[in-house]
Amino acid sequence: MNLDWSDEETAFAAEMRDILAHALTPELRAGAEGATSVYPDHHVSMDWQARLHAEGLAAPHWLPEHGGRDWTPAQYYLYARERARAGAPSVSPMGIHMVAHVIAAFGTDEQRAYFLPRILTGEVFFCQGYSEPGSGSDLASLQMSAVPDGDDFLLNGSKIWTTHASEANWIFCLVRTSKHERPQQGITFLLVPMDQPGVTVRPLTMISGEQIQAEVFFDDARSARSNVIGEVDRGWTVAKYLLEFERGGSAHAPALAMRVDSLARQAGETMAGDQVFAQKLARARIRVDILEMIELKLLSGAGQGESVGVMASMLKIMSTELAQHITELACEAAGPAGLAFQPHAGMPGAEVPVHVVPADGYVTGEPWQAIAPLRYFNERAGSIYAGSNEIQRNILAKAVLGL
Structure with missing residues (x-):
């Protein structure tokens, strides 16, 4: 290479x-x-x-x-x-980086003509409806029902951990359209308009204080049968295709390298002379370099027509756990100044309803010190979303090692 x-x-x-x-x-x-x-x-x-x-x-x-x-x-x-x-x-990756790929690959000409241009402009803003209160890592056990009713499906059930549900006007859902012995059968990939009676969004307050995610309830809500992507009862194939893009469809190393460089500059004063922390930072740089080498290798293969395939699971594990590690180092560097809850020091990804901003906007320490613990809390989800890292390790053990 x-x-x-x-x-x-x-x-x-x-x-x-x-x-x-x-x-x-x-x-x-x-x-x-x-x-x-x-x-x-x-x-x-x-x-x-x-x-x-x-x-x-x-x-x-x-x-x-x-x-x-x-x-x-x-x-x-x-x-x-x-x-x-x-x-x-x-x-936001939900539209441009995720559902757009399945619309392009499995959608009809009419679906591509309607949704793809509007995703680009932001007129159509998607959220993702996969997880349910009882169906997270075991996604195939989902129970949200879609029952045919004329030209529509009648929807009942709920989704949880739905990022940006409060801003979205469409949601792409996995729904149960029939029951079979194998739970992966009978699942349909369906696009559902959010702005309609029967759809209720209840924000969830995360440990960072932000309300980025939500529960979404469907009570006799509707979506046209023409909003099915692929075939009815065969949405599991569509969902797996989408997860390749969610888990490993982009280059992670460049952004992680910038985060390590930024932390090195920010921690220049608080951790000056701390050789143990310097070694930890050096190890993080090495891990970024290793991830970049793997991404470049896969890039080289892609240039020859090879698919990322199961390696998406490896990239997902490496990138999310490395991102978590960088936030741990940032909290260590922030020290006592990072203990105060100060989301107003940055620009949170959603409302923080439980926080009262000081009248003068005062921040204890530097802004990066206040932001460090908030990023730490948010990154805890990285090893869970898009299929928990334990699941990814099982996939690699089976597909690569033959275990």
Whole structure:
């Protein structure tokens, strides 16, 4: 594997750097720097998506006929690296990075024509309806029902841990349309409008104080049969396809490298001369480098038509556990100043209803010290969402090691 970038690739990276520098405003940079979770402030995220869309860069990984770019795998990676280096905020992955892929692959021409352009502009904003109160890692045991009623399905049940349900106007759901001996059978992948009678969103307050996630209740809600993606009762195949993108469909190493570099600068005073902490930071850098080598290897394979496949599980484990470790180091560096609950020091990803902001906006310590524990709390979910890391290890043990 040749790790040297060609002259054309180096020029491409410089072009992306210039475009990103022009598109990023001080407010957007502040939103990224002050983010307390994996999701930035909703308005920051949507503003950034609109600016990227104006440059034709909101979804370069899509097929060109759907609004993407005809790039090489190396160009995708370089774009991710430059975006991380520029300090850009993220965009919500539910639409652009997740459900759009299954609509493109399994949807009808009419579904692609309606949803894909609107996902790009943000007119259609999706949340994900997979987990239920009794069906998390054992997703196939889900019970939310969809019963045919004329041209519609009648929906009853609930979903939980639904990120950005309060902002979304559509939700993509796995629903039970029939019962079989194998629970994976009889599941359908269905798009459901949120703005209708019978859909109730109840925000959940996370340990960070933010209300990013919610429970969603469906009481005789409706969705047209034309909103089924793929075939009725065969949604499990669609769901597995989507999870490849949720678990390992993007480059994680560039953003994690920037987080380690940022922590090294921030901790320069609080941890100066602490050789043990310096060693921990060095080990984190090494882990980022290892992840980058694996991503580059998979990138090289993708250039030859190979699929990420089961390696998505390995990337999911490595990236989420490394992200958690970086937040642990940040809390250690923040010290006592990080003990106070001060979400106003940053830009939380959602409402923080239990917090009263001081009249003068005072923050104990530096803002990064106040943000560190909030990021720590939010990253605890990383090893659970998209299939718990224990499940991912089982997948690797079976598919790679043959156990």
